[in-house]
Amino acid sequence: MKKLFIFTLMLVCSIGMYATKYSSSSFYLVGDATPIGWEGDENMRQPCRMFEELRLNDDFFHDYSPTGVYVWTGLLRHGGEGFKICTGGGWDGYSFHPSSEGLAIGGDANSSGIDTYTTSGNDWKWNPTNTDWQWYRITLDSNNGTLKWELLSDYTPIQAVDGVISIGSASDLLRFAELLRNNVNGESYNVKLTADIDYYESYDSYNHGGMYSLGLTEKMPFKGEFDGQGHTVNICLSIYNSRSSLFGTVQGKVHDLRVAGSYYSYRCNQTGGICGLLKGNGSKIYNCISEVSIHDEGEGDGTIGGICAVAYDAVSIENCAFYGSIYASKRDSNGCILGWANSGTSTTIKNCLVVPYLLDWAGGEDFGRNNPSVVNSYKTDEQDETLANGQMTYKLNNYVSGSTDWYQTLGTDARPTPLYTSAKLYANGTFYCDGITPKEGGVVLSNTDEAVVDPHVFGENGICTVCYNGVQEPDLIDGFYQIKNQGNLLWWAYFVNAGNTESNAKLTKDLDMTHIVHTPIGTNENCFAGTFDGQGYSVTFNISQPDKDYQGLFGVATDGATIKNVIVKGAIEGKSYVAGIVGGSNGGTEGKTLNILNCGNEAQITAQDRNGGGIIGVNMLNAAHFFIKDCYNVGNVSSARESGAITGWTGGNVTTIQNTYNIGTVTNGEGDGFIRGGGNLINTYNLSASDEMVTSGKLCTKLGYAFRQNIGEDAYPVLDKMHGMVKEITEVGYATMYAPYAGKIPEGVSAFTGENKGTWLKLNRIEEVVPANEPVVLKGDAGFYNFMPAEKTLKISDFSSSSYGEGVYGMIAEDVKITFYAKETWMGYGNIMVLSNSIFFNFPRMNISAGGMIITKIVFEAGDVNCIGSNEAGYNAGVWTGRATSLDFYPNGGTFIYSITVTYIDDPANIEGNELKGTAEDIDAAGKYVLAKPDGEEVGFYLAETGTIAAGKAYLESSAGVKAIYFEGDDATGLEANGQWSMVNGQSIYNLSGQRLSKMQKGINIVNGKKTLVR
Structure with missing residues (x-):
């Protein structure tokens, strides 16, 4: 029977001019001096066989005959024990582990008198003296029992050219396998196959007889991308290791490849047609054909896979075919595509075809075991x-x-x-x-x-009203896709997920996705790395995908992405890695960050397994660099384990979270539930919704001006710029403010700028609105105050200045720009007639904008009260309300419009001559004057020697060398009476009657007990 099996092996593998030798002797080099080492289980430390040098005979078939000389080339360094040579079958058990340090070796030398058929792990062993990795060639002559070692100082493995390793021969493929076996730094490689290759156990006259897999073990996997470019690898491989194939372990992508030939497993299970183990989120085998014959005479659990034996993590096998055979009559637990999906439904088999030539096994599945997600895949026969x-x-x-x-x-x-x-x-x-x-x-x-x-015929939601599958492509303006309806969002998600990962988009209105199946933006394979600006709008979901990972507005993002200014509402349910903004990350890049800015989650988050979060679910493998700023979570987060209010896993110090708060509850979190994994927390708060700090406005003041809160109306701080900024005036009755937005001065508060008067500073009262970025002093009773957005209203009724031409024309009135888009000619002037006091429309489109500022209301005075059609929410009977920077309207045909009134957020000009300064970030206070009230002193600006001026505060700088500038509320010439305040060179000023003065006067003044004359 053994002779018959050997003959079959020779017959199947003898393709072309070569005949394959079957050798009963196999030698392995093992030990902790090798890159594989002894750490981990068998799948982590499987070594390769030594190659046997072959001698070419002179017969007609050019057969090879053995020389009995075996070689091994690879990296070695000093180990605790060293390395040894084991004969076939004896290498993998701990019983053969070298238990003591071997003979020291270095340079070029040899040993003799070796028993090459020993089964003991301690008879012969060697240990290099070099402590860094160096290339050696080890040669074992089994004929005379000698071992020779050579230090290859000039050895160079296969190299990449322009970032690509090209493989055009079996020798190239073997050299690449050698490179992977010695990949001590875990490098990733970009590989392209340039020709069909015969990868047999004997194919030339030197240094072969023991082929091995690409990425032999889990410890030394293939990482990167292998592009077969439509070529074929014909393989004949003897299997002595579990999880073997052309590829042993893949942590990356293999595609556009056909593998044909045979595998012969002598005692190990888990053989795959293309890959032994596929692991790592996003790893993928696609566009591949397996046409191999797998022979396994073992018994019991085979876990044989026509494409791949075992899969870990969220990996996929797509667009692949198994056209081969499996001869394993005593093996069960197999799969025509995948032997075992360790992560169950997180593993995907999609668009795959099974047409086996022969299946002779004791049991298996059509596609894969352990419930992988099987999508649009088929099994049939050759008829x-x-x-x-x-x-x-x-x-x-x-x-x-x-x-x-x-x-x-x-x-x-x-x-x-x-x-x-x-x-x-x-x-x-x-x-x-x-x-x-x-x-x-x-x-x-x-x-x-x-x-x-x-x-397609698209409705207002951007989804086809005929097939309900087509979605509307959004407009592309200045590099950003304009998302104005649900179909636009789905189109952009498909676009990003198809590989356009650096695409940018802006949301132009609130979206309700509760009755639409959402596609999360970004996948493990195509992580989002562009910019998304929600412009303050919200997206409402009702996502229920309990068997799917990475659920949220975005699915998977990576370093380089920026997601900002969006609020997520509703409910989101997934399996693992579930959050309102981003399900999770995959990968990272040093020097880049994944930015989530000005975002809020108000949705209920449910992760059936783990890593739920309000903002982002997980930092997978700690690889990304999160920067989360000005964000909040008020939604409840629940999971079976490992969740947090902001994120279910930060990855440690690679994450920074700033100016962020949570008031939602967390089920099955850790610690206080705010985050898991640690990180750099700056000005963060984890509170309950009922805390007085949340409702009063105090929290809003601590978070900074990105947050707003209408006190008495909003239960918590929000990011809506239509709401009021909050400022606290303390019990001393004064405060300073430096805000990036204009705000109406609330009742009960006075605001002042400072004017330099030489020896003193005059405070000038501001009326109605504090301009953006204007440093001011505030005065009022203690409490929290709202500074609401400042609005401006402009009514346009004179249209005679409009310029118009063929197709597109318009007008500008102060900040407001109105552009008319004609669709057809009418009376020779397009389809708009401009009269002295009105415009006559005939089905055009009209765009209204206000120089990038937010429009809150538009009123049309017209002959027809229902004159306007709009794709914008909030329109009703000639009046539009909401918030937008640009809007499209569609006037009814035959309508006269007499006026257009536009209300928008105003940004008045800054005030000239203001001596006060402000800061948008924390700065060093030393040498500057800060508002304070020291014990026993007046409220005023005092010279600081140390400390910090917080962002959003105003301060003074002076070259006069004064120590203090303070207010005198009881002085008739003080701040409250005439807007003046004292500026004194370190001391108070008095007249001869002992009255305190607000400034130096002509005549004699008393300063520091001394008389000073002012002429």
């Missing part, structure tokens, strides 16, 4: 006529004509192929707008595109 006529390809392509998932050259390809070396398949005929449903007649499949498809 299925849909394989040759294109129907199966059409199904695998989800009935999308001209798809680039699967190909088939009709009349040539007997079955579908995911390799682009074949032709695209088109469905011809007349179709409804979904491109799938024929309007009349049948569908004719062809390699030429002759289909006629109706256009």
Whole structure:
């Protein structure tokens, strides 16, 4: 029986001119002096066999005969014990672990008298003297029992050119496998296959006889991207390790590759057609064909996979076919695509095809074990006529004509192929707008595109009203997609997830997605890395995906992304990595950050498993660098484990959270529930909704001017710029303010700028509005006050200054710009007639903006009260209310409009001559005058020697060398009476009668007990 099996091995692997040798002797180099080492379980420390040098015979078939000389090339360094040589089968058990340090070696030398067939781990062992990794060649001559070692000082492994390792031969492939086995720094590689390759256990005259996998173990996986470019690797490999295949362990992507040939497993399970183990979120095998024969004479659990044996984490196998055979009559627990999905439904098998030549096993699944998510995948036999006529390809392509998932050259390809070396398949005929449903007649499949498809008909929500699948592409303005309806958001999500990861978008209105199936933006494979600006709008969800990870407005983002100015409401449920703003991150880049700014979560968050959070669910593998600023969570977060109010996992010090608060409850969090994982927390608060600090406005003042709160109306601080800024005046009756936005001065508060009068400073009262970035002094009773946004109203009734031309024309009145877009000519002037006191419309479009400022209300005075149609929320009977920086309106035909009144947030000019200064960030106070009331002193500006001036405060700087500038509320010439205040060179000023003065007067003044004459 053994001879028959050996003959079969030789027959299957003897492709072309080469005949394969079967050797009963195998040698392995093992130990802690090697990169693999002894750490971990068997799958972490499987070494490769030594290669046997071969001698070419002179017979007709050019067979190879053994020399009995074995070689090993790789990195070695000094270990605790060193390394040893084991014979086949004895290398993997701890019973053969070298238990004491071996013979010291270095440079070039040899040992002799070695028993090459020992089964003891302690008979012979060696230990290099070098402590850094160096390349060695170890040569074992089993004929005379000698071991030779050579230090390869000039050895160079296969190299990348322009960032790409090109593999065009079996020798290249073996050298790359060697590089991976010695990848001590965990490098990632970009690899391209440039030719079909025969990767057999014997293919040339030197240094071969023990092929091994790419990424031999979990400890030394293949990382990066392997692009087969449509080529084939014909393989013949003897399997002595679990989780073996052409690729042992893959932590990256393998695609556009066909693998054919045979694997022979002698005692190990978990053999895959292309890969032994696929691991790491986002890792993927796609557009590949496995046409191998897997032979395994073992018993019990086989966990054999036609594509991959075992998968960990959120990985996927897509657009792959298994056309091979499995000979394992005593092995059960197998899968035609995947032997075992360790993470269950987090592993995806999508658009895959199983057409096995032969399945001789004791049991298995059509696609994969342990409940992977199987999407649009099929198993059939070779007699299925849909394989040759294109129907199966059409199904695998989800009935999308001209798809680039699967190909088939009709009349040539007997079955579908995911390799682009074949032709695209088109469905011809007349179709409804979904491109799938024929309007009349049948569908004719062809390699030429002759289909006629109706256009989509989009409703106001941007979703097709005919097929309900088509979504409207948003406008692209200045590099940002303008998201103005639900269809726009879905289109942009598909666009990003298709690989356009640095795309940018702006939200132009509130969106209600509660009745629409949302697609989270960004995937593990295509992490969002662009900029999203919600412009203060909200998105409301009702997401219920308890079996899916990474749920939220965004699914997966990475360093380089900025998500800002958006509020999420409603409810979001997922399996793991669930949050309102971003489900989680994948990967990171030094020098970049993942920024989440001015965002709020008000949604109920539910993670059925772990890592729920209000803002972001998880920092996967601690790889990203989170910067979360000016954010809040008021939604309740619940999970089975490992969640936090802001994030379920920060990744430690790679995360900074600033000016952020939570008042939501957390179920199954850690500590106080604010975050998990630690990090840099700056000015953060974890409170309850009923805390007086939250409702009174006090919290709002501590968070900074990004937050607003209408006191008595808002239960907590918000990020809505239509609400009021909050400022506290303490019991001393004064405060300073430096705000980035203009604000109306509230009742009971006076605001002043400072004017330099030489020896003193005059306070000038401001009326109505404090301009943006204007440092001021505030006076009032103690309490919290709202500074509401300042609005300006402009009524336009004289349209005679309008300029107009063919198609587009408009006018500008102060800040307001009105642009008219004509659709057809009328009376030779387009479709708008401009009269002296009105405009006559005939179905145009009109855009209104206010120089980037927020518009809150527009009123149209017209002959028809229902004159305007709008795609903007808030419009009703000639009046629009809301907030927007730009709006489109559609006047009814035949309507006269007499006036347009626009109300918008005003930003008045700053006041000249203001001596006060302000700061938008914390600064050093030393040498500056800060508002204070020392014990026993008046309220005033005092010279600071140390300390910090907080962001949003005003201060003074002076070169006069004064020590204090203070207010005198009881002085008839003081602040409250005439707006003046004292500026004294370190001392009070008195007249001869002993009355305190607000400034130096002509005549004699008493300063520091001395008379001073002022002429």
